[in-house]
Amino acid sequence: MAQHPDNIDVEIDPAHFRSVLGNYPTGVCVVTAFDQQAGAVGMVVGSFGSVSLEPPLVAFYIGAGSSSWAQIRECGHFCVNVLGEDQLELCKRIASRKEDKFHDVAHRQSDNGMPVLDGVVATIECTIESETDAGDHVIVLGRVMNLTSERDGGPLLFFRGGYGRFEQLD
Numbered sequence: 798m799a800q801h802p803d804n805i806d807v808e809i810d811p812a813h814f815r816s817v818l819g820n821y822p823t824g825v826c827v828v829t830a831f832d833q834q835a836g837a838v839g840m841v842v843g844s845f846g847s848v849s850l851e852p853p854l855v856a857f858y859i860g861a862g863s864s865s866w867a868q869i870r871e872c873g874h875f876c877v878n879v880l881g882e883d884q885l886e887l888c889k890r891i892a893s894r895k896e897d898k899f900h901d902v903a904h905r906q907s908d909n910g911m912p913v914l915d916g917v918v919a920t921i922e923c924t925i926e927s928e929t930d931a932g933d934h935v936i937v938l939g940r941v942m943n944l945t946s947e948r949d950g951g952p953l954l955f956f957r958g959g960y961g962r963f964e965q966l967d
Contacts, residue, residue: 879921925937
């Protein structure tokens, strides 16, 4: 139950909350890291954005119980791979519960030792600046140490429970 500013308890139905907020599209990213034991590890994130130019900071939100985030956290750094509109199958592969999500997934290691997925639109390499508990999620703040535009093309978007692409109206 949420606490209203007037100290009135407000109950928000989770299905209604998800439905209403599903009207706002999000980009789809894969957050990756390199674990000395497991090799490349990663997870799909649909809530990512820039936070600050000075210092350069980005953030994403992940479920508090995510085992993939636990692996990435141990590495101390991560790479945000912004997926292109043609990378839905890659998204599904990394979002799966498979043990070796990166088997046959084309990627290279960056100069900073982080997995960069082939064909992504952009990459943002970060060190973990902080984590903040936020209900059933964690807000992860990353300090940007390197970023690149990898190729032209539109991003993969998530909207109303499905995936799509961007169409410019002007």
